[in-house]
Amino acid sequence: MMTEKVTLNADVVLDALKDIRDRELEKSIVELGMIQQVELADKAVRVTVAVTMAGCPYRDELKEEVRAALLKIPGIDVAKVIITTMTSEQRARIFGNAPSEMEGMKDVKNVVAVASGKGGVGKSTVSVNLAVTLAAKGFKTGILDADMHGPDIPMMMGTAERPLGSRGMLLPLERYGVKLMSTATLAGDGTPVIWRGPLINKAIKEFLGHVDWGELDYLVVDLPPGTGDAPLTVASTIRIKGVIVVTTPQKVALEDVRRSIALFKTHDVPVAGIVENMSYLKLPGSDNEILEIFGSGGGEKIAKAFRLPLLGKIPLDPSIREGGDSGRPVTLDRDSEAARVFDKITENFLEWADRQH
Ligand SMILES: Nc1ncnc2c1ncn2[C@@H]1O[C@H](COP(=O)(O)OP(=O)(O)OP(=O)(O)O)[C@@H](O)[C@H]1O
Ligand SMILES: [Mg+2]
Numbered sequence: 001m002m003t004e005k006v007t008l009n010a011d012v013v014l015d016a017l018k019d020i021r022d023r024e025l026e027k028s029i030v031e032l033g034m035i036q037q038v039e040l041a042d043k044a045v046r047v048t049v050a051v052t053m054a055g056c057p058y059r060d061e062l063k064e065e066v067r068a069a070l071l072k073i074p075g076i077d078v079a080k081v082i083i084t085t086m087t088s089e090q091r092a093r094i095f096g097n098a099p100s101e102m103e104g105m106k107d108v109k110n111v112v113a114v115a116s117g118k119g120g121v122g123k124s125t126v127s128v129n130l131a132v133t134l135a136a137k138g139f140k141t142g143i144l145d146a147d148m149h150g151p152d153i154p155m156m157m158g159t160a161e162r163p164l165g166s167r168g169m170l171l172p173l174e175r176y177g178v179k180l181m182s183t184a185t186l187a188g189d190g191t192p193v194i195w196r197g198p199l200i201n202k203a204i205k206e207f208l209g210h211v212d213w214g215e216l217d218y219l220v221v222d223l224p225p226g227t228g229d230a231p232l233t234v235a236s237t238i239r240i241k242g243v244i245v246v247t248t249p250q251k252v253a254l255e256d257v258r259r260s261i262a263l264f265k266t267h268d269v270p271v272a273g274i275v276e277n278m279s280y281l282k283l284p285g286s287d288n289e290i291l292e293i294f295g296s297g298g299g300e301k302i303a304k305a306f307r308l309p310l311l312g313k314i315p316l317d318p319s320i321r322e323g324g325d326s327g328r329p330v331t332l333d334r335d336s337e338a339a340r341v342f343d344k345i346t347e348n349f350l351e352w353a354d355r356q357h
Contacts, residue, residue, distance in 0.1 A: 008045075010040070013040070014038065017047070022052075023058045032094055033094070034086075048081075049063070052085075052086055053086075056085075104170075107216065111239060113235055115223045116256070117255075122277035124156060128329045132331045135178050136332075142178060142218070144221045145182035145222050148204075154173075154180065181213075235267070243269055245273075248276070271306075272311070273349065275313075276312070280296075312342075312344050
């Protein structure tokens with residue numbers, strides 16, 4: 001007796017995938033044209049699926065579902081699924097009129113970016129507490145973690161939730177009255193991502209354009225540290241009202257600040273001022289005795305040299321670190337010493353912003 005032999009071809013593969021639906025659009029991924037390539041070789045199949053946006057929250061789930069369906073095809077032993085992102089034209093076909101590049105930012109009034117020439121100086125701490133303070137002052141506020149090398153903002157804001165997608169856009173989470181989105185979403189499963197130059201540009205632009213912030217008075221952006229491409233890519237993709245440069249008073253940190261300021265100035269990104277972090281230590285049991293561990297006057301000198309405001313000095317304070325570690329920013333406690341320090345910084349920034357027509 002002869003057994004019927006099914007010839008494996010792309011149609012058989014597509015048929016096996018036709019009942020898989022896109023979570024957001026609730027339509028067959030085959031009908032939506034998300035299957036971009038089917039490659040068959042002997043008992044192996046490789047399928048490329050294009051999701052609607054970089055950072056699609058369902059990409060891992062979808063990958064697994066497609067793989068499982070492929071392995072059910074008689075004669076297939078090995079299945080590989082590659083997930084890519086649709087081009088703007090492909091998206092336009094699906095959504096009718098696709099969101100324009102910065103669609104999600106159209107109702108964001110002001111972007112304030114937080115930068116530092118070097119890592120570990122407290123950039124994320126400043127970003128988070130600035131955002132919480134702005135929200136406490138009644139501004140509609142969001143925070144974007146654009147530091148894809150070390151996305152710490154979700155942890156500092158006490159959330160590990162994944163954002164949801166809607167019609168090709170990502171919806172920010174909300175914590176303590178602040179809208180929140182992180183490039184950690186782009187990394188997917190939490191494995192560290194090594195971003196390469198051209199890739200980072202493309203991914204970050206794509207990502208930034210597809211976060212639906214809604215109406216915001218202020219969007220605080222935690223930029224990647226350093227004085228190279230990474231912070232500039234982000235800074236040049238979104239229209240920034242002002243950059244706040246964070247430093248510590250050590251000599252090395254101050255050198256990096258000089259370079260950082262020079263970089264933004266060269267590229268016409270306005271610098272609002274400097275924040276000196278870990279400036280001093282309040283001596284226990286004393287009201288006004290302070291210890292300037294790293295020396296004094298560094299922030300003032302830099303500010304003067306670049307004719308920039310020194311927006312404030314933040315003391316080394318265990319409650320600031322605890323706030324970050326516990327996911328409950330210290331400034332939520334409106335009566336704390338730290339809240340007073342951040343209030344002053346925020347007011348100084350707002351005054352600067354007011355002066356910029
Ligand atoms: N003023 C402060 N007092 C006490 N601890 C602080 C202060 N500022 C920051 N820290 C702590 O120092 C560490 C580094 O701060 P943070 O993560 O904000 O720096 P960063 O510049 O964003 O670093 P990275 O480059 O790794 O992103 C954190 O543990 C934070 O809680
Ligand atoms: Mg950080």
